Amino acid sequence: MTSAMPRFRFLPEEFKVDEIPLYPPTGEGTHTFVRIEKKLRTSEAIARQLAKLVDVPARDVGYAGRKDRMAVTTQWMSVPDLDPTVALTLRLDGAEVLEAVRHPHKLRTGQLRGNRFDLVIREVSPEAEHTARARLAEIEKRGMPNRYGAQRFGHASRNPDRGRAILLGQKSLRDRRKARFMISALQSEVFNRVLEERKAELDTVELGDVARVTESGGLFLVEDVEVDLKRALLFEISATGPIFGTKMEQPSGRVAERENQIMEQLGVPVGSALIPPRGLRVPGARRPVRVKVGEPVLTREGDWLRFVFSLPAGSYATVLLEELFGELIEGRSSS
Structure with a gap:
């Protein structure tokens, strides 16, 4: 029997998160900022693996925030005393180094502007879509x-x-x-x-x-x-x-x-x-108690909805989904 509830994060590729940095790396300094794309891995696991590969204590690898495991995400991490050209050759389990740029200091928790999300929501009825759009209009006015x-x-x-x-x-x-x-x-x-x-x-x-x-x-x-x-x-x-x-x-x-x-x-x-x-x-x-939702775009693409938007650092995409759709099913579970 098909569930009447909308479903999200059915596949990792249907929950994409791109970190919006607080500032760009300068190109000079004793630390190297590496931009990582990961899938089905936690930020902590990638940070530990980076530390092990370059032989530094795990506490010396910095990152601004934790990203979802069941997703495809990008974020910056900082590693001391790492040549950017070497960083680009590192082989990580479930992740890839996309960029590497020098910077004077470590990346600290909270040092990000926000995150940009690109999500797929499945099994959304026309009635649920209509309600979600009305709620989104209200949230754009009053905040989430x-x-x-x-x-x-x-x-x-x-x-x-x-x-x-x-x-x-x-x-x-x-x-x-x-x-x-x-x-x-x-x-x-x-x-x-x-x-x-x-x-x-x-x-x-x-x-x-x-x-x-x-x-x-x-x-x-x-x-x-x-x-x-x-x-x-x-x-x-x-x-x-x-x-x-x-x-x-x-x-x-x-x-x-x-x-x-x-x-x-x-x-x-x-x-x-x-x-x-x-x-x-x-x-x-x-x-x-509220935040603005940045440039939300909700579009129908065949049998599902695509939802693109941004949120400030520390705010949750799952909260926005709950506000729009009510109770949802996450992943492949049937309940």
Whole structure:
């Protein structure tokens, strides 16, 4: 029996992701930026293989963000003391070096502008397509909810629990990168819950919100709702939610009460009680509750839809698909 639900990522080639770099490599320096195309491999696995091939510690290989495994993706990685001509000859399992250019320093987590997606969605009925187009028009106007996708939380959504144990000193990990990732899953859980319980529309702000300026990324406390609401409707600013940490910008009033209550419910110490384990920095940040979807194009190609669009760094294509189509089937599974 054919499923009535749309299906995506049926093949890796039907989920393409191209990283949009924050800046181009300069052509000079002690590091080499290599642009990798990979398929059915994680970013971590490729980074480890690169490190092994050129005989450097795995921690010295940098990359801006993790890319999907069940996909065809491109991204930049940095390797110290690697001749670009040698880089182009490296043989990687499930990946290929497309470019290699020198740069003065290592590529750090978060140093990307965003990602461009080229997806195929199968088994979409005319009614579902009509609904998706109407929802996309609304999202272009108001923005996409910037919640974290399910993949952020790991198998059976266990990563937030692991992050909580690390944060509270109940568990330790020698691998600091992995420890930070687990804590970030807990931060993501808190943000998603705050977004879920926020009653205000995405294109509005509340008194006491920490708002983010779209163009500059600057943060400020909302004190004049009437003035700032007009700016929010124009997408000049957006409300933010918490990525908890010791240096996070704090909201005020009812917004602060709501965020603190949710953190307490999820076992996260609030305010000065938040003391990260030794050796782990958890500065925190504010994440906008919505983002713009860049140049979305949804076209019918025979029996499926092709969807091309871009999202800022840290935002999830799967979230956008859920907003447009509701529940979907991922991959070849029947349920």
